[in-house]
Amino acid sequence: MSKAKMVKIGILGGAGRMGQMIAREILSGRYKAKIAAVVEHKKSWAIGKDIGVILGLDPAGVTVTTDKEEAFDVSDVLIDFTTPKATLEHAELSFRHGKPLVVGTTGLTSAEMAAIKTAAKKAPMLQAANMSVGVNLLQAMVEHMATMLDDEYDIEIFEAHHRHKVDAPSGTAYALGVAAARGRGVKLEDAIMPARFGAIGARPKGAIGFSVFRGGDVVGDHTVTFAGDGERIELSHKASDRSLFARGALKAALWLAHQKPGFYAMKDVLGL
Numbered sequence: 001m002s003k004a005k006m007v008k009i010g011i012l013g014g015a016g017r018m019g020q021m022i023a024r025e026i027l028s029g030r031y032k033a034k035i036a037a038v039v040e041h042k043k044s045w046a047i048g049k050d051i052g053v054i055l056g057l058d059p060a061g062v063t064v065t066t067d068k069e070e071a072f073d074v075s076d077v078l079i080d081f082t083t084p085k086a087t088l089e090h091a092e093l094s095f096r097h098g099k100p101l102v103v104g105t106t107g108l109t110s111a112e113m114a115a116i117k118t119a120a121k122k123a124p125m126l127q128a129a130n131m132s133v134g135v136n137l138l139q140a141m142v143e144h145m146a147t148m149l150d151d152e153y154d155i156e157i158f159e160a161h162h163r164h165k166v167d168a169p170s171g172t173a174y175a176l177g178v179a180a181a182r183g184r185g186v187k188l189e190d191a192i193m194p195a196r197f198g199a200i201g202a203r204p205k206g207a208i209g210f211s212v213f214r215g216g217d218v219v220g221d222h223t224v225t226f227a228g229d230g231e232r233i234e235l236s237h238k239a240s241d242r243s244l245f246a247r248g249a250l251k252a253a254l255w256l257a258h259q260k261p262g263f264y265a266m267k268d269v270l271g272l
């Protein structure tokens, strides 16, 4: 595909919070991209409506449909911000159509991740729990810090999100936990300590603890603390605008459209 060509993007879950933000970014005209298709759940209120009109803009000439086969046919690359169940279906469609897919959906099980990795044999696939540049940098820094500090330093991961978020801890918090565990040379499954309540006893040495806040309109805060004797080191990221993730997803999609089949991460897009 010529790099100068407009990249045709299919938005899966296009009437959702993130889907609408991605559509708005593309319609801003700041990208070499156009909307090829917008797909929604069959029970969505948005079916049959023009995506521009949904956003309060001029009609964009693209109607929200349920036709996924058509969307995969007409798009150069697709972006998925839906639910884990829908992502599984979308990964299978990517496999069959050989079309690149950016997956932003979080809370994926190992079966859903496996479907994405299988699709990567036939199509370029990118999955990221967080599409922001800052969080991906934070991840790299946490891993580095964990290689330098031994288990005399307790690792605690805190995350805060808005009241609508349905999974916990956030995919980003989990990814930060994986980075910390990798740096420390352990598996997160062996060290993870989820939210605490009641008389649970003292903190096990080497545990990687998680705590979660839900409320209001918090876009996404993440802090990784290394707590030693007499000092605490905190690495933090605070997102203040969800369009940050939409811009990251578009950057990923425009990059992925030119890649060979394979499984990619945001660090590949950002060259970290």
Ligand code: NAD
Residues within 6 Å of the ligand: 012, 013, 014, 015, 016, 017, 018, 019, 039, 040, 041, 042, 044, 081, 082, 083, 085, 086, 103, 104, 105, 106, 107, 128, 129, 130, 131, 132, 245
């Ligand atoms: P949302 O509920 O507002 O939107 C999801 C949309 O997907 C809805 O419109 C829904 O109708 C649609 N959908 C559900 N099932 C579908 C199906 N089978 N086929 C097609 N469409 C379907 O949610 P949201 O806030 O936009 O978040 C979506 C996902 O993205 C969540 O998992 C969230 O955690 C994640 N997220 C990731 C990032 C990131 O940077 N990776 C950032 C923000 C949100």
